[in-house]
Amino acid sequence: MxxxxxxxxxxxxxxxxxxxxxxxxxxxxxxxxxxxxxxxxxxxxxxxxxxxxxxxxxxxxxxxxxxxxxxxxxxxxxxxxxxxxxxxxxxxxxxxxxxxxxxxxxxxxxxxxxxxxxxxxxxxxxxxxxLVDREPPVERPRKVGALAECSSERPYEVVYSDIDFNGHVNSMKYLEWMVDSLPTGVAARLGSFRLDINYIHEARLGDRLTICSAGFGSGDGKEGWRFEIRAADSTPICRAEITIAP
Amino acid sequence: MxxxxxxxxxxxxxxxxxxxxxxxxxxxxxxxxxxxxxxxxxxxxxxxxxxxxxxxxxxxxxxxxxxxxxxxxxxxxxxxxxxxxxxxxxxxxxxxxxxxxxxxxxxxxxxxxxxxxxxxxxxxxxxxxxLVDREPPVERPRKVGALAECSSERPYEVVYSDIDFNGHVNSMKYLEWMVDSLPTGVAARLGSFRLDINYIHEARLGDRLTICSAGFGSGDGKEGWRFEIRAADSTPICRAEITIAP
Missing domain, CATH: 3.10.129.10 (Hotdog Thioesterase)
Structure with missing residues (x-):
């Protein structure tokens, strides 16, 4: 069905x-x-x-x-x-x-x-x-690796409006913080792209997080940004990659 | 109509x-x-x-x-x-x-x-x-006065996700920042209440704001919170009051 x-x-x-x-x-x-x-x-x-x-x-x-x-x-x-x-x-x-x-x-x-x-x-x-036995319409979500170096690090403290019905941070909020870390103008120009996002640990009200991001170049034909949200003790909370379609 | x-x-x-x-x-x-x-x-x-x-x-x-x-x-x-x-x-x-x-x-x-x-x-x-000549269903929005003293001051920098189709901060975002400044648990317990909100100046991407808030007691039979969002130069941007129904 x-x-x-x-x-x-x-x-x-x-x-x-x-x-x-x-x-x-x-x-x-x-x-x-x-x-x-x-x-x-x-x-x-x-x-x-x-x-x-x-x-x-x-x-x-x-x-x-x-x-x-x-x-x-x-x-x-x-x-x-x-x-x-x-x-x-x-x-x-x-x-x-x-x-x-x-x-x-x-x-x-x-x-x-x-x-x-x-x-x-x-x-x-x-x-x-x-169940419907059907191939996924696009490649399954990839595992996003650890971010070795951040070109931007933004601190963020989790507030009431970030918390969903499950009592933890709404899945889309992590993505929002990542998008908000992009250089000015990039988010509003997103055209054709692929996003992979991995949820690793739950964040909760009052948690002090760091949103790390780094752009990657077009050497291998791919261009985009990688993100890693870390807890205060550096535990990875969420990782993502946005790849711009050439 | x-x-x-x-x-x-x-x-x-x-x-x-x-x-x-x-x-x-x-x-x-x-x-x-x-x-x-x-x-x-x-x-x-x-x-x-x-x-x-x-x-x-x-x-x-x-x-x-x-x-x-x-x-x-x-x-x-x-x-x-x-x-x-x-x-x-x-x-x-x-x-x-x-x-x-x-x-x-x-x-x-x-x-x-x-x-x-x-x-x-x-x-x-x-x-x-x-036009429909009809009395408002509740009292018209009140003018909210300046907040003399803040019991909480939270810094906030306006990001991409706050900006609406008009290119300035979405009206509801100011309210969200205010609600997020309330003591833990208060927002999730809001029952019967009145909100008055006044928009004074527009905030824009990258603006560094301060969200001030203060509770007021039940001496005069009213209880609730007042808020004032200020620009970096202390210009008031938005003021609001939430009054809890007795």
């Missing part, structure tokens, strides 16, 4: 270029995942009743263009596989003319809300009906 | 108490204003074509309760008057059982995008058909 969900790019989602901010785009991708899981009977509300929840482990998004204010997009999503600890959900993003403008692959773990430890997905009873 | 708009409280709008964050609630109030203005032919897209835009000058919101995850709310909105420089738009917020859970009064100015100066609203041609 697969679901399709329509969202409109609202005023609050866009930047001064009138296009959706990357994090707002990511929010819609995650909302489609949530809306579809709700329909299939294993959404966050269902899971919370059993004191469990979904957490995003890795995500890859490739966009050919970022939609503009008041455009409507359709996000088509399906669950492609279950491992013992991770499940993969694919998405494609189409615009009002049914042109595919992007795609995403997301990997999720289920955690016990009391222990914050991962649960075995074989316990999930109704997963069988939800 | 008046319009009614339905919104759903999504995962990304809520905090750990599972209720909508105040700023996300404010975003929906502003979205209803924008959606209605679009229908009436003087929305931001219409105005931008003439190099003008709406800016929020003052807002009052009174809520009896904050709706929860996946609740649907209806925001009913109308334009109640036009002055030469400001127009007033009223809103009521109802829940799925048609119970009124909140209301808002917003005051808007129109600016020239080139000069950032206010425009004379008498120039707006189609305003006549939009």
């Amino acid at each position: 697969a679901g399709s969900f329509r969202y409109r790019i609202e005023q609050r989602d866009i930047d001064a270029s009138q296009r959706v901010r990357l994090c707002a785009m990511g929010d819609m991708v995650l909302q489609a995942a949530g809306d579809d899981a709700d329909i299939l009977g294993f959404g966050v509300s269902d899971l919370n009743a059993g004191n469990a929840s979904w957490v995003l482990s890795r995500m890859a998004i490739e966009m050919r263009r970022l939609p503009q204010r008041h455009e409507e997009i359709d996000i088509y999503t399906l669950v492609s596989d279950y491992g013992r600890l991770f499940t993969t959900r694919n998405m494609t993003v189409s615009d009002g003319k049914s042109v595919e403008i992007g795609a995403a692959v997301t990997q999720w773990a289920m955690i016990d809300l009391a222990t914050r430890r991962p649960l075995d997905l074989s316990a999930l009873s109704n997963k069988g009906t939800s | 008046a319009g009614s708009f339905r919104y759903r409280i999504e995962q990304r709008d809520i905090d750990a108490s599972q209720r909508v964050r105040l700023c996300a609630m404010g975003d929906m109030v502003l979205q209803a204003a924008g959606d209605d203005a679009d229908i009436l032919g003087f929305g931001v897209s219409d105005l931008n074509a003439g190099n003008a835009s709406w800016v929020l000058s003052r807002m009052a919101i009174e809520m009896r309760r904050l709706p929860q995850r996946h609740e649907e709310i209806d925001i009913y909105t109308l334009v109640s008057d036009y002055g030469r420089l400001f127009t007033t738009r009223n809103m009521t917020v109802s829940d799925g059982k048609s119970v009124e859970i909140g209301a808002a009064v917003t005051q808007w100015a129109m600016i020239d995008l080139a000069t950032r100066r206010p425009l004379d609203l008498s120039a707006l041609s189609n305003k006549g058909t939009s």
Whole structure:
């Protein structure tokens, strides 16, 4: 089974270029995942009743263009596989003319809300009906390596508005802090690109983090930025890479 | 003419108490204003074509309760008057059982995008058909006075994600910074309250601001918090007061 969900790019989602901010785009991708899981009977509300929840482990998004204010997009999503600890959900993003403008692959773990430890997905009873054996629309999320050197280091203290329904930092907030570390003007000019993001540890209210970033050159034909968010004791919290399509 | 708009409280709008964050609630109030203005032919897209835009000058919101995850709310909105420089738009917020859970009064100015100066609203041609002579559902936004003493001072540097389609800081971001300055746990416990917010000067990308806040006691029967956001040269940017209903 697969679901399709329509969202409109609202005023609050866009930047001064009138296009959706990357994090707002990511929010819609995650909302489609949530809306579809709700329909299939294993959404966050269902899971919370059993004191469990979904957490995003890795995500890859490739966009050919970022939609503009008041455009409507359709996000088509399906669950492609279950491992013992991770499940993969694919998405494609189409615009009002049914042109595919992007795609995403997301990997999720289920955690016990009391222990914050991962649960075995074989316990999930109704997963069988939800599976669609389909290749991911883009390459699965890559593992992003440690960032050896930062060209920018920005301190950040986690505040109330960063915390989501699970009581930890909203997955898209890490991405927001990374995007906000880019040199002026870069975020508003993002055109065709790929994002890989890895969630390693949860951050919580009051945590003092450092957002490190560094650009990489076009020597090997690739160009973009790498990011690493670190806890006060230097533990990596989240890593990401944005690669600009040539 | 008046319009009614339905919104759903999504995962990304809520905090750990599972209720909508105040700023996300404010975003929906502003979205209803924008959606209605679009229908009436003087929305931001219409105005931008003439190099003008709406800016929020003052807002009052009174809520009896904050709706929860996946609740649907209806925001009913109308334009109640036009002055030469400001127009007033009223809103009521109802829940799925048609119970009124909140209301808002917003005051808007129109600016020239080139000069950032206010425009004379008498120039707006189609305003006549939009007016509904109706008393505001709650007291109009109050003028919030200068904050003599701060019990908390938080520095903040404006980043990319704070900037809206107008190229200046999103109106709800000032409120977000204020709410994030409250003592831990206060924001997630907001029940019945009134917010008054005054926008005095625009902040821009890279501006270094200070968010001052101070609680006020229940001596006169009122209890709550006052806020003032100041520019690096101490110019007031935005002031607000949250009063807890007794």
